[in-house]
Amino acid sequence: MKKKLKIKAVFFLISFALFSGVWAQKKSKVNMETLLKEMTSREQLTRFPDPSFITKHVSSYDRSSTSPKEGNWFHNWDMNQWEGIEKTKNGKEYVLMDVKSPGAITHFWMTGAGENRGQGILRIYIDGKEEPVISQTIRSFIGENNEVGYPMSCSVSPETIADERGHNLYLPIPYAKSCKITYQSDLIKEGNPWETKSEILYYNIDYREYAAGAKIESFTKNSISQNKSIIQAANQMLLDGRFSQERKLKELDNFQIKLTPGEELVVSKKDAGAAIEQLNMRIQEDNPTQSLRSVIIKCTFDDQQTVWAPLGDFFGAGYRIDAFETRYNKVSVDGNLTSKWLMPFKNSCKITLENIGETTIGVNGSLQYSSYKWNKNAMHFYTSWHQYTKVNTGVPKNMLGGEGVRDVNFVTLKGKGVYVGDVLTLFNDNLPIGKTSWTKEEGTFNYCWWGEGDEKIYIDGEQFPSHFGTGTEDYYNYAWCKGEKFSHPFIAQPSGEGNMTPGYTVNTRVRALDVLPFNTSLKFDMELWHWNKATLNYAPTTFYYMMPGGESNIKSDYKGAKEEVLLDFEKIHPVK
Template sequence: MKLLRLSFISLLFFSSLFTACQGAATHVVSVASLLKEMTSREQLTKFPEPQYITKHASSYDRRSISANDKFWFANWDNNQWTSVEENNGRTEYVLLDTDQPGAITHFWMTGIGENRGQGTLRIYIDDVKKPVISQTLRSFIGENKAVGYPLSCSVSPLAPVDERGHNLYFPIPYAQSCKITYESDLIIKDERGKGEVLYYNIDYRTYIEDVEIESFTKTSIADNKDLIVKTNQLLLNGGSSDKVKQSKGFESFDITLNKDAEVVISQKNIGAAIHEINMRVQEDNPRQSMRSAILKCTFDNSQTVWVPIGDFFGSGYKITPYETRYNKVSGSGNLTSKWIMPFEKSCQISLKNIGDVPIRINGSLQFNAYDWTNRSMHFYTSWHQFTGIETGKADKSMDGGNGIQDLNYVTLSGQGVYVGDVLTLFNDNAPLGKTIWEKEDGTFRHCWWGEGDEKIYIDGEAFPSHFGTGTEDYYNYAWCKPETFTHPFIAQPSGDGNMTPGYTVNAKVRTLNALPFTKSLKFDMELWHWNKATINYAPTTFYYMKPGGKNNIAPDYKGAKEKVLVDYEELHKSEKNNS
């Protein structure tokens, strides 16, 4: 009896232990957990747990099937649906239909014609026939007063409201399934007809590990009111939900970089993480120096960062004030980065001058403690410029062709997470003084450079799981609007080169819609220009990878040594004088 009783007690003990371990291993995902994750900088430095895949749904032209097909660059990127359903006498256009546990992490839309997003959005969760959301699309996405700014926003606020991109960053988790539909009697059946035209892009997670999900309900916004307010405040003031880490040192520097000189500004032989980098180029109007000064970072004996400082801080090569969650540029020229850059044993940070004149730079670095684990990753930045690239001849066709091409932002191999990018370009388009939508001698003229779609391939996909609707849509504004804007996740510090020839910078950072990959990631962007042009096109990419990861972008000394171009009239002043 004693042996039997002991065995029974042992059984209960091990059963309880197993249950406890099971409970400890189960991750709970909810609106609250996702909002807290959104404001954690450190969480991006570790490969996701529980593991998920970020997927994408959009209104891209469905004729784009293969890179070998003539419609690969087709551009009717609107009113394209997953399916069309009849429901209680109403027609619902299905934007997304997934039957796997996950969460909506970002929703963007814009429109033209009648209505412009004023039809009814419905979101159905976990196969329940009654939607948890039923209201106008724009009021829920970009004008959601219950969620507030910046979780809900429309940009640029300087542009007419009907010509903005409307964004929702508020997460919508679901335990089993999610279907998103849109109803509008004005949706046109013929893409060339009159009525409402809708463009949309949706990022969503699919969890591939065991996870417990508390699905979004009708009361989820009200139930999390205080946390939503706190989240908006943290996003706007640059705060973090991470626990405060012990300082591992504050280092300042003030150096003059002579031609071809490289100076180590910090070196450590103990594990920690960079939490903030500040710099300032000591020139009244730095331009070439912002491109000539190269930031180099080596973590644990592997160089992972080689980038011109202006592009690294997201300002390109002009001092254009803006602020996202990870970068800030002030009007006086102070440059700040808040990417967390961990290392297990050592790091070396240096600045190199590849230009022809000396550059004086001062600044500081803040190091904090960091717990390196088997999920930790190094921070990477890649930069290169497509210099003087030809966009092809002018064409009115929406079917693609005539010089349109895919440009590679970056291709990665290994395990990691893609977290953002900055695009700096100079658009040398059209004769002086010409603007968009002009015809001269039968030539179709349009200065807009960014009609092309992003195509992102994850873990060896044959067809991109992320296929967008235009470069400005990827950067979450709309209609090639030149007005500037700044937001925790997106920014256009300069849009001078959008509607007219000139200089443009677009920036995007990712949190909940970051892109994990286990083997590889390839990011291409179409260069789809409305007019024959020559363009300098420089993408900067930000990502984390586990030690051993590789990228295809070698240090682009040639591109960084090119003369920077800022003003079209200045560029062609000598040509005018000579003529």
């Protein structure tokens, strides 16, 4: 055992040195090595990107959705929609993406349905060359790529059968001039795919667009094998929770408090520039629920309050302790809550906890501080939270929408910054149409899925969203509304009980290379879509960095946070 640990430690030291050396030698270029270094750096998130880029998106969203002012805005045939169709020497190739500017693919998600799902051929053409750098089955390259390895290639949930998982690739694929991605399958048929029994493909691709003239080393057929060691190092850092720029601990503040109803206490305060390295807290209850929503965390950096959220949602727990770990949030089985978002400040910071509940709540915790060099690109960390309480999802719908479907706002931002992730906590209160009660003999309800709606993200005043997705579960990178749990450095579903039956769900997505920079504004909307008539308690938490003075439309939502948290469906609809 000691020998294995020693080998692992040596591997990490070599990996760390390799990353540091690459950054020092090639910081003027963009290539797979520098992108992987960026993927594993927290400090990079806190500084506005240089060289600058725009994160764009292409997906199989319903192309008949053309305007929020039209009735087609909520059309939902989000499968087998292409950028084009080409006849090549290989046969008919369906174009998923075709861009003619320097950039890099940063995240690729897909799932499928029907016969032979995910076994068609994916081809990636770089810089206008006729021969693809990738030509293999789409699932073997995206989610089951043994050469890339886990977690940069992953399928979730591992508890779900493989055909019904979301398949993800986080390996960056840079290109100097252009990139075209196609899919070929003889089982794809024209017309309604459900009626023609066609193979069905859903896909979402995030990619960066760099300015003309950017120095980019393009991906080749040999890029994965040539970069094997650094890919393995990045995978290991992601799995170990390490970062390529490990930081020296400067100070540690411990606290143990009891908050009476209505009380607010300062748990840490600094009057010199630094960064919060890590937050650790625990509510002193065996099974906290309401208390996770009743304790509010507030962070003020350089005299501007930028964080306001219930403690549980801030840490990604929602309002129940279900163990999981992503790159930036961790919840342990014993109720310990950890946040690794790096939170820099130039001159001062103040962290307070407020109890808006009706009982006294004990909280233990610690804050670790590290040194940080503030510069012109440095940004403050922000968190916004609000709840749509008992929001009605309308009448039953078909693929062309229906009464009650709507876009709900996660957050709207003004200023310059980078959007880095979100948590969605909800309770799905669903009954079959026309019923006000239920019996256990009725079994599982049909059409209970709440998350058919697509994300729509507008950057810098766009009139049409540059990010238009294919479903809420697709945005959170799993598939087919499956309720099985999963935990991954960039995504998690600690609980999916409310997915296909009434109940409680928490979904998390944190971003790395697929962060969303904005120069003037960002608006994040999500379609609220339920196949059945239902009400939801629907609470998004959003994480982002902004230059000092940035503004959010989300204000302190005391009303939403004081609502009773829901876990027991029978409490709402008693069994007859």
